[in-house]
Amino acid sequence: MTQEYRVLLEHADKINPESAADYIQVGGYKGLEKARSMNPKDLTEEVKKSGLRGRGGAGFNAGMKWSFVPQYPETKYVVCNFDEGEPGTYKDRIICQKNAQALLEGMAICGHAIGSNNGYIYCRGEYPFVVEMLKKAIGNAKESGALGEFNIEVRMGAGAYVCGEETALIESIEGHRGEPRFKPPFPGVEGLWRMPTVVNNVETFACLPYIMTNGADWFAGIGAKSYPGTKVLTLTGDIENPTYFEVPTDYLLRDVIYELGGGVKGGKKLKAVQVGGTSGAFIPSQNLDTPIDFDSMGAIGAALGSGAVFVMDESRDIVDIINRIAKFFEHESCGQCTPCREGTFRCKEIMERINTGRGSLKDIENLKVLARIMQKASLCGLGQAAPIPITSTLEHFEYEYLRKLV
Amino acid sequence: MTNSINELENDAKCVFLIGTNTTENHPVIGYKIRQNVLKNGAKLIVADPRRIELAELADVYLPFKPGTDVALFNGMMNVIISEGLADREFIETRTEGYEAMAKVVENYPPEAAAEICGVDAADIIKAARLYAESEASSVCYAMGLTQHTTGTDNVKSCCNLALLTGNLGKPGTGVNPLRGQNNVQGACDMGALPVVFTAYQAVTNDEAREKFEKAWGVKLSGVNGLTLTKTINKAYEGEVKGLIVIGENPMVSDPDLHHVEEALDKLDFLIVQDIFLTETAQKADIVLPGVSFVEKDGTFSNTERRVQRVRKAVSNVGDSRQDWEILCELSTRLGYPMSYNSPEEIFEEIRTLTPSYAGMTYARLEGKGLPWPCPNEDHPGTPFLHKEKFNRGLGLFHAIEYLEPAELPDEEYPIILTTGRSLYHYHTGTMTRKAKGLDEYMPENVVQINTELAKDMNIIDGEVVRVATRRGNIELKAEVIDGIRENVIFTYFHFAEAAANVLTNADVLDPVAGIPEYKVSAARLEKIQ
Amino acid sequence: MDIKLTIDGKEIEVPQGTMLLEACRKAGADIPTFCYDPDLKLAGSCRMCVVQPKGWRNLVASCVTPAQNGMVIETESSDVVEARKVVLELMLARHKLTCHTCEKDGECNLQDYCYRYGVTESRFAGKVHNLFKDDSNPFIERDYDKCVMCTRCVRACEEITGARAINVMDRGHHAHIATAYDGSLEDSPCVFCGQCIMVCPVGALSSKIAAGQGKPAQNDKVMTTCTYCGTGCTFELNVKNDKIVGVTSNRDAEWSPVNKGALCVKGRFGWDFVNSPERLTTPLIKENGEFRPASWDEALDLAADKIKAVKEQYGPDSISMFSSARITNEENYLAQKLMRAAIGSNNVDHCARL
């Protein structure tokens, strides 16, 4: 099995993403129609049954998330997380640029399920051109009547990585500092303006129209059982074909690199792959025969995350890369909680020391302790995941550290 | 206050502030009102000639002309009655005198009231609706309402408004005077007033007098005494010959200071008991050093009628003495021996003669104190008054017409001067001017002038200007601000060296309460060449 | 509805919605906290209060985690202790550790917890910031080199006083407490109520008026009622060697029913007039326009003579008394009693109206 399997991107470049009419021609907005013919409870059940899990990183069952939203308050929100702050990740942008109407339709389906007509798309600050396009797409869809009463507003992010975290994103939409909230309460109960809010990733929403038109069973039958469907991946680093692909979720990591990706650039040997973005684990070559789905990745101590695949060849200096990653997190910590605010800073200090040949064994010991506590005690996913690159490389590539010590 | 302070944070759904710059003069109460607005969405109405801090949060802000309070209240009541927002049941079951009041109020449709007050009629209507429609509305006022020739009328109008809407006798409602000094309430409760003994028992009431005569073992006068301002006038006229002053500083706090000084000069004797050689003490024949609050035991009663303990923390300074001991010594020397072992023993005597304090003991006051009335030792104290009935039975409406302030601006003195307090100082500054931080932060007096007026007069911020009235003039720095009416200027009265009360009027007093009209004097602003 | 859970082997019941912190304390566990404040919105950010729910991968901050039925909690597991030590060491790594001269010495959460967990120094020591704020105001010292970023001051400023003078500025490790544009308090909406000092768990904020006169932890405290406005706030006078050296808050509503420890600038910073060298220390008698010190007997005899003479010549109503809204009830009572019973006139008043 070396083929792409395109669902979301099937009509890429063949239709105008701004045009609702184009989209309707290829079967669009049928899913919403079907969804609206159902009662919200059944709709949520249907989505649950499809097994669709969040594509933003945490992999939570979408239908389940919706089912936590209480019925009573009038005002609720549907928020699309299009912050896409991971360096090397651009799959949400591709989905928008190729199939924006599917995202809008997906949000409206969710709106029907939870009883909301208020949609927000929180778009990464670096994507002003996509914002323009999205606004046109929304205008066009509204005009065509396809969205009915459902409204969507686009908000621009401020360029902070942590604003991709759903509660920081909510704070940011509210006009506050982009700092994550402690949970519970989860957004489903208390989200935007303290009202029940569903936050899903672009790709998660974009799957919904296809689930509705083809049925939950159809979706559940694609790819890995526990994480069905397709996944859009973006390949970067030392790879022959640095581009994006849509594959079923039981696709092997090895095939991503050697089949679709065309192998390591220049025929060099592979040293490591980092999957899931900056906070992803470094996977050594002996673990390549793992399917990319959420749970299989989890089993080898990695995470599918956003679906970014960063390939490193044999010539790469792991410690130097980790040093740069440490710098990234030191810069991106929101500064709210102690383990992350101080921890990312001290990680960076220690990594700098090691990378410049001034580190000691004691530093490595301290790094391990610090990493463990950051993972266990930080307030949000950023601080919890920031040390993963460090711990995974200390596990698989410790010799690279040791040879740099004084 | 009829109600308690914490109700302003937790129970009131609408707070109406008139003549109180709460965040500066009762800061902690100000915080509570602000939190109620911010956290619970309580409605806020602010009526003040100056754009005070809380005006920023107000649903309606009425920058009305100083001294037009009655017109404002009548205007609001006119709206409430004509729009059917009055609490009919309350009026019928708990009040009397409605008809006469309503008849007067008829003459104040919002447009007419707006004309007098210099505000928009729409804002009067809005304020009236907010106040009347909320579940629990509380009106708070301070000296801004009372320091007028019509002060008593103003307060009565305020009560009318509360009665009309049934905003009395429930949590979060009430007519709530915010008392300026920490123990004004207590001083009044204790009968440091010319017309009453403790707990407002009239000296002219034979029964009350007999009770005190019996307790004190001496014949007492049944003639009302002189108020503070009258005393000064009588001293000036030579009828009052001797004056004992305890912890007061009329040489800064009283109106028309030149007049005060001349009056004190005419006395046969002036005895001052204080902790500092105040401006008044400097004029004394004999100065008796008392002690400050950190050196004494006793009780204070705050503005919500809560009696709380004051506790001695350190020894007397030098050869100074406990104020109660000084009073006992003096009384004994006057042939009326007084002797107690402690303030607690005095308190025990007080509660036998003061029904509202009867249930209090020092033991019960330990911790959070008790709000009076507390008639017996099992009584938990009374956080809000008038629950089932008023003291006199039915609540009485007063029919009150608007009267102009005594001294209106004219050609010679075209501006209205109004005076008040700062967050950073207290009363005559006797204490705060000697607190290092406070004096460093605000070392001198200023006069606040509207930007437009300053522009017209070519006055810049920080420039020293002269403020003159018929009584005198002072020179002080100009603070040019937007948040004050154009023909009104404001200054503080804490500063002896630029004493605002050189300017104020001692001739006109509220006929009932004897309060001078500090909030309205006709003045002239002069540029110093 | 009550829920049942097990804390350090002890089964307890708490009402639904109770946070673990409260449940743990109820079960007798002593949970350390920095950012938690019972009167302020929750922050859940210092992570000092973490505990271990059995079967959970991560530790949870007990102050913001609701207790759940059937939970099994360990409050001092090795992971918990390690996490707390690391949190403390991370704080220490940027801390200006000068306990010997610190106003907070003896009642500082950082100091106490380092002692409790045996943290003598930080494994993560490295670069320190220079965040001391040279703020010229006469009331509040801001030494952010001792700040642990708990944000209690920010919340107190907003949620008690409502001034919103300070907030967190910048992100990550550069985050620090600042006024808008990082200026001085004087140029901000600050009203110098000192609520920030009241809630600060360490010595980052302190009173300039009290500085150097006695560490609050070592002073005697006497509860009393404010001498200024009619609000009737209560607070603790700090006493050392028979001298008032400061004012601190008692936040217990049982002792501070009106203000729960909150004060204004006058109450918190306006107390030092009691130590003024200008205080009167002896009776004075004026002779030829000049005061001279006198003994009590002399001054009181003279006062009585003057009163008696005027009374005899002009009658009791020729004498008046101004009592005071600043002296106690007991003193006011005696003052009017003296005027009425000893002199025989109702001419007694005070400045209620001024």
Ligand SMILES: Cc1cc2nc3c(=O)[nH]c(=O)nc-3n(C[C@H](O)[C@H](O)[C@H](O)COP(=O)(O)O)c2cc1C
């Ligand atoms: C530091 C951090 C950054 C994140 N960034 C993103 C992001 O850019 N896009 C995204 O969809 N989810 C991001 N997430 C995950 C979101 O918090 C949230 O789980 C997601 O939006 C839920 O959508 P889903 O269930 O559809 O995946 C981030 C999480 C963390 C902790």
Ligand code: SF4
């Ligand atoms: S883990 Fe980092 S990003 Fe998340 S709340 Fe804590 S400091 Fe902020």
Ligand code: SF4
């Ligand atoms: S803040 Fe605490 S730990 Fe820091 S110097 Fe002061 S007492 Fe010591």
Ligand code: SF4
């Ligand atoms: S100054 Fe004090 S209260 Fe404010 S954040 Fe720092 S440690 Fe906390």
Ligand code: SF4
């Ligand atoms: S602390 Fe401030 S608000 Fe409280 S009683 Fe004293 S002066 Fe009034």
Ligand code: FES
């Ligand atoms: S006390 Fe719980 S996180 Fe700070």
